[in-house]
Amino acid sequence: MIREIGPPDLCHIVKIHTPSRSEPDIGSYHHVLGVDTSTSASLAAYINSLQYSLSETQGWFGSGNNWKIASGTYCTYNAFSNVDLRVQVKIPGGVDAYIVTPAGDRREVTEELWKECHVSSLLRAILYADPTTYSVTGLRRMTPVASPREETKFVEAIVEQFWNGWALGSNAETQVASTARNFLVDGLMTYFGGEGRYADCAAEILAPLAYAPLGGQQSSSRMSAEFKGIDPEVAALLAETYMEGDEEVQAVRVMHQALKVKSSCYPLLATQAEFLRRKKHPEAALTVARMAVKYAPSEFHAWAKLTEIYLEDGDYQRAMLTLNSCPMYTFVDHDYPRVPTPRRINFPVKSDVLADYDLGEQGTGPMPPSSRASLDMDGPGLIEEMALNENSTILRLSAPTLKCTFARVYKFLTEIVSTIGWDELLLLRSQVFVMEEEYRNSAIPSAAVDDEDQAEDEDEHVPLSTLRERHTSELSRPGEGEPSTDAILPTTNDAVDVAAEISNAVDDDAQVTNDDSLAGAEVEPTVESVEAPAVQPEAPSVILEEPGKGKKKNRKNKGKRSKDNLKAETTPSVEPSVLTEVLNEGDASAASIVAIGEQMDVISLSDTDHGEAKGSEQLSEVENVPQVAEQLSAPQSAMFETTPSEPTPAPEHLPISGGEEEGESLITKPEDSGDIIRKRLCERWLDNLIMILFDDLRMYTSWRSRMHNLRATGQPVTYRYTQAEWEALGDLALRLRRPSEAREAYEYALAIRFSARAWQRLLEMHSGVYMSMQQEEQKRHEGIPEPLPLTSNDSLMQALDAVVWLSVYHDRWYNNMAYPNPVCEQLIKLINIHGLSKVRNSMVSMNLKPAVFNMVKKYFEVAEKFNVRGSKW
Known part of the structure; x- marks a missing residue:
C-alpha cells in the first residue's frame, strides 16, 4: 500500500553473455531518482545509457565487454492517479509503454498521465535528496534539473499540476492536505529555498497562481462572483517567500489583500503571526496566532506557532499548556520499495578516486599526509566496536527515534x-499540571456513601470537595454580609452562559481563564484548551476522610455517587462580586472577547437538569476527549480543578533568564495578579517526552563529568567511546542546544573513523546553520569558546574540507545529484557569505586531484547557472 508520493523508480535489465550463449541470462535491478519521466523516449535513453557503462573499467555492472543488455523495464509511480507506469525497451527492438492499475489491469498511457508521472518523479527526487533521511540499497541519484532550460520545463509542470497537489497528501505534521500544505508545495519550497531563490519562486510560480482568475481553478464549483482578486492559501505561500526573500513590503501588501478576502485562512494567519514575531510585536503576534488556532484547532502547525510565540515572550506556563493541547499525529514513514532479496549485491569501487580517501571500508588504501586523519590503527577494531555498541546505553536513547509532531514538541x-x-522545568510542571497528590485530594472517589447510611455517616465520610462546598455556602449565606451565590447564579442548562458572563468582566489586559464549551465562549486557547489525555489516570477508589475519623464500607450502591456529592463537584465556585459585575456588563465585552479569537476550554458542569443527567456518567469514569473542539459530544467535567472558597491567587510566570541573581528562582509572580491559570491533567505522551528529556540530561551529565575527570587526570579521551557513540553524543549535545560540545564529539568521531553524518554536521556549523544556537549558548554559559566567524578564512577552509570528503563519499555510493543535495546547499550558503570567486580559489588552493575537483566543480556550476546570490563576485 503506497501512502505518500511513492518509492523511487525501479529499473530492471536483462544481461546476456555474448561469447557463450549457453550461459543463462542474468537479471539486474537498481533504484533511481532524478531521471526525466516526461516521455517514453527519455526513459529508453536512460536504459540505453547503461549499455555504455558495461565497457568502463569500473562501471555500474562491473568491468568487461562480455555482457550486453538485451532488454530493460523502467517503472515509475504516478502519485496523482495511483497507477504504475512501465516502459519496456528491447535492444534492438521497440519501446512499449503502458499503465498498470492497483488491480493489475493494463491500460494505455495518456498525455495527462505522462505529465503527472513527470511531476511525481521530480518531487521524489527533491524530497528524497538527503541520504541521511532516505536511504535505500542500490539507489542511484541523478540531478533532476540540470540547466535553466530544464527548470523552465519543471516550473511549467508544477504550475499545471499545482491545484491537484492536495491529492498527493501531506507530510506527517499536517492533518489535512490543502492547497498550501501538501507534498507538491514542500518540494517547491525545498527546491527554491535550498538555493535561496525565493524571489524567483514568487515571481515565476506563486504570484501568477495567487492572482489568477478563480485561483487557477476554472473548473471549480465556486462561482466567479465569489473570487475577489487573490487566493488566500496561495497568498500565504507568496507572503512567506517574500519574507524569506527580504521583500517585507510586498509580503505585507499580499497579506493585507488576502485577509480582506478570507480572514479565517489559518495558513495566512500563521504567516502573519510569524511576520509580527520577527518584527518584535509579541502581543499582536499572539492575538493572530490564537485566531489561527481557533480556525484550525486540529492542525499542529497553528499550535506550534502559538507555542513558539509564548516561548519567545517568556510565558512558559501557557507554552506548556499549549503543548499539552497540541493535536499529535501518528508518524507515517516514507514509502520504501518492496523488491525480492537479491542473490548478490555489486557496487564496483572507483579505486582511482578512493585511493587517497578512506571511507571506513577495508582495503581502500592509506591516508594522504595532507588530509584529515579518519582512521587510527591504534584504536579498537570494527568487531570490538560492534560488540561494545550492542551494550551501549548511549545508543539506546529514545530521543533519536522521535518523529513527526513528537519530535517538534520535544524540541520545544x-x-x-x-x-x-x-x-x-519541574517546578513549572508542578504549577501547570495536576500532580499525583493533588489529584488524590481533588478527584471524586469512585465509591459514594450508601443512601441509607448517609445521614449517620455524613460527618465522618464526607468528600473533600463537599467540605469545600459547605464552607463556601456558609460564607456566602444570605443575610450575613454577602449575597447568596445561588440567588445570583442563573438557572440555565448551558454552563457556557455563566462562563461567558464571567469572561466579560475581565479587563482587556488581564487574561483570566474560565470554563467554556462548544457554544463558542472565547478564552485563552493555550491555557483553557481542550483536555484530551490519551490515557487518563483513574480516580482513586478510596473515600477521602477527615483526619482522625474511621472508614466505613459501603453496603450497597457500590461505585455510585450520591446526589449531594455530584452537586458538590459540578457546581462552580464563583466570586459573587464578579458575578454582579458580569450581569451589569452585558454583551459589550463579550464581543471583544470573541474578536480576539480564543476558544476551546474545559468547562464546569452546572447543577441543573442538564448537568445532573450527564454528571454521573462523566464523573464515574475519566473519558478520553478528542482534541478538536468540533468533535466534542459533551462538556468535560472540571473534577480535577480545585475550587477554593476564596479567589485563586495569580500563578507564577517564568521570565526569560538573564537578570536573576544567583540562587534565585526564575519563577516570579507577575505584577498584575489578575492572571489565573488553572491546572490541567498532563497528557501521557507529554509526560513520556519529559522522561525522555530526563534520560538525555542524565546521559549528558554523565558524559561531561567523565570528560572533565579524564582531562583533569591527563588520560586519553578519543577511545573512551566508540565512533558510533561519539556520533550519538554529538547528536545529544545538539538536541540540548550545546553546539560547541557537539562539534567536539563529532571531531572525536572523525578521529576514529570516517563518518558522513559527522562531516555533514560540521559543514552545517561552518555555514551558519547553528549560528543562533551558538550565540544563545554564549549568552547562557560562561567559559564557552567563541566559534570561528563565518567570514574567516579558517572557517571557510574547514568547511571546504568537509565538502571534499562528502563529495567523495556521495560519488562512492553513486550519488551524482548536484542539486538538490545537502552538500550543495551548504556550499551555496558559503558562496552567499564569501562570494563564488573566493570559494572557488580556496578550493583550487587545496591541490586536489582532477577527479576529486570535478566532483566539487559541479556544485559551482549550479551556482553559476542559476545565478544564486554571491555568484557574481
Whole structure:
C-alpha cells in the first residue's frame, strides 16, 4: 500500500553473455531518482545509457565487454492517479509503454498521465535528496534539473499540476492536505529555498497562481462572483517567500489583500503571526496566532506557532499548556520499495578516486599526509566496536527515534530547559499540571456513601470537595454580609452562559481563564484548551476522610455517587462580586472577547437538569476527549480543578533568564495578579517526552563529568567511546542546544573513523546553520569558546574540507545529484557569505586531484547557472 508520493523508480535489465550463449541470462535491478519521466523516449535513453557503462573499467555492472543488455523495464509511480507506469525497451527492438492499475489491469498511457508521472518523479527526487533521511540499497541519484532550460520545463509542470497537489497528501505534521500544505508545495519550497531563490519562486510560480482568475481553478464549483482578486492559501505561500526573500513590503501588501478576502485562512494567519514575531510585536503576534488556532484547532502547525510565540515572550506556563493541547499525529514513514532479496549485491569501487580517501571500508588504501586523519590503527577494531555498541546505553536513547509532531514538541521542551534549567522545568510542571497528590485530594472517589447510611455517616465520610462546598455556602449565606451565590447564579442548562458572563468582566489586559464549551465562549486557547489525555489516570477508589475519623464500607450502591456529592463537584465556585459585575456588563465585552479569537476550554458542569443527567456518567469514569473542539459530544467535567472558597491567587510566570541573581528562582509572580491559570491533567505522551528529556540530561551529565575527570587526570579521551557513540553524543549535545560540545564529539568521531553524518554536521556549523544556537549558548554559559566567524578564512577552509570528503563519499555510493543535495546547499550558503570567486580559489588552493575537483566543480556550476546570490563576485 503506497501512502505518500511513492518509492523511487525501479529499473530492471536483462544481461546476456555474448561469447557463450549457453550461459543463462542474468537479471539486474537498481533504484533511481532524478531521471526525466516526461516521455517514453527519455526513459529508453536512460536504459540505453547503461549499455555504455558495461565497457568502463569500473562501471555500474562491473568491468568487461562480455555482457550486453538485451532488454530493460523502467517503472515509475504516478502519485496523482495511483497507477504504475512501465516502459519496456528491447535492444534492438521497440519501446512499449503502458499503465498498470492497483488491480493489475493494463491500460494505455495518456498525455495527462505522462505529465503527472513527470511531476511525481521530480518531487521524489527533491524530497528524497538527503541520504541521511532516505536511504535505500542500490539507489542511484541523478540531478533532476540540470540547466535553466530544464527548470523552465519543471516550473511549467508544477504550475499545471499545482491545484491537484492536495491529492498527493501531506507530510506527517499536517492533518489535512490543502492547497498550501501538501507534498507538491514542500518540494517547491525545498527546491527554491535550498538555493535561496525565493524571489524567483514568487515571481515565476506563486504570484501568477495567487492572482489568477478563480485561483487557477476554472473548473471549480465556486462561482466567479465569489473570487475577489487573490487566493488566500496561495497568498500565504507568496507572503512567506517574500519574507524569506527580504521583500517585507510586498509580503505585507499580499497579506493585507488576502485577509480582506478570507480572514479565517489559518495558513495566512500563521504567516502573519510569524511576520509580527520577527518584527518584535509579541502581543499582536499572539492575538493572530490564537485566531489561527481557533480556525484550525486540529492542525499542529497553528499550535506550534502559538507555542513558539509564548516561548519567545517568556510565558512558559501557557507554552506548556499549549503543548499539552497540541493535536499529535501518528508518524507515517516514507514509502520504501518492496523488491525480492537479491542473490548478490555489486557496487564496483572507483579505486582511482578512493585511493587517497578512506571511507571506513577495508582495503581502500592509506591516508594522504595532507588530509584529515579518519582512521587510527591504534584504536579498537570494527568487531570490538560492534560488540561494545550492542551494550551501549548511549545508543539506546529514545530521543533519536522521535518523529513527526513528537519530535517538534520535544524540541520545544529542550528549548525551555536550555533557558530555565531542569529544576525550573519541574517546578513549572508542578504549577501547570495536576500532580499525583493533588489529584488524590481533588478527584471524586469512585465509591459514594450508601443512601441509607448517609445521614449517620455524613460527618465522618464526607468528600473533600463537599467540605469545600459547605464552607463556601456558609460564607456566602444570605443575610450575613454577602449575597447568596445561588440567588445570583442563573438557572440555565448551558454552563457556557455563566462562563461567558464571567469572561466579560475581565479587563482587556488581564487574561483570566474560565470554563467554556462548544457554544463558542472565547478564552485563552493555550491555557483553557481542550483536555484530551490519551490515557487518563483513574480516580482513586478510596473515600477521602477527615483526619482522625474511621472508614466505613459501603453496603450497597457500590461505585455510585450520591446526589449531594455530584452537586458538590459540578457546581462552580464563583466570586459573587464578579458575578454582579458580569450581569451589569452585558454583551459589550463579550464581543471583544470573541474578536480576539480564543476558544476551546474545559468547562464546569452546572447543577441543573442538564448537568445532573450527564454528571454521573462523566464523573464515574475519566473519558478520553478528542482534541478538536468540533468533535466534542459533551462538556468535560472540571473534577480535577480545585475550587477554593476564596479567589485563586495569580500563578507564577517564568521570565526569560538573564537578570536573576544567583540562587534565585526564575519563577516570579507577575505584577498584575489578575492572571489565573488553572491546572490541567498532563497528557501521557507529554509526560513520556519529559522522561525522555530526563534520560538525555542524565546521559549528558554523565558524559561531561567523565570528560572533565579524564582531562583533569591527563588520560586519553578519543577511545573512551566508540565512533558510533561519539556520533550519538554529538547528536545529544545538539538536541540540548550545546553546539560547541557537539562539534567536539563529532571531531572525536572523525578521529576514529570516517563518518558522513559527522562531516555533514560540521559543514552545517561552518555555514551558519547553528549560528543562533551558538550565540544563545554564549549568552547562557560562561567559559564557552567563541566559534570561528563565518567570514574567516579558517572557517571557510574547514568547511571546504568537509565538502571534499562528502563529495567523495556521495560519488562512492553513486550519488551524482548536484542539486538538490545537502552538500550543495551548504556550499551555496558559503558562496552567499564569501562570494563564488573566493570559494572557488580556496578550493583550487587545496591541490586536489582532477577527479576529486570535478566532483566539487559541479556544485559551482549550479551556482553559476542559476545565478544564486554571491555568484557574481
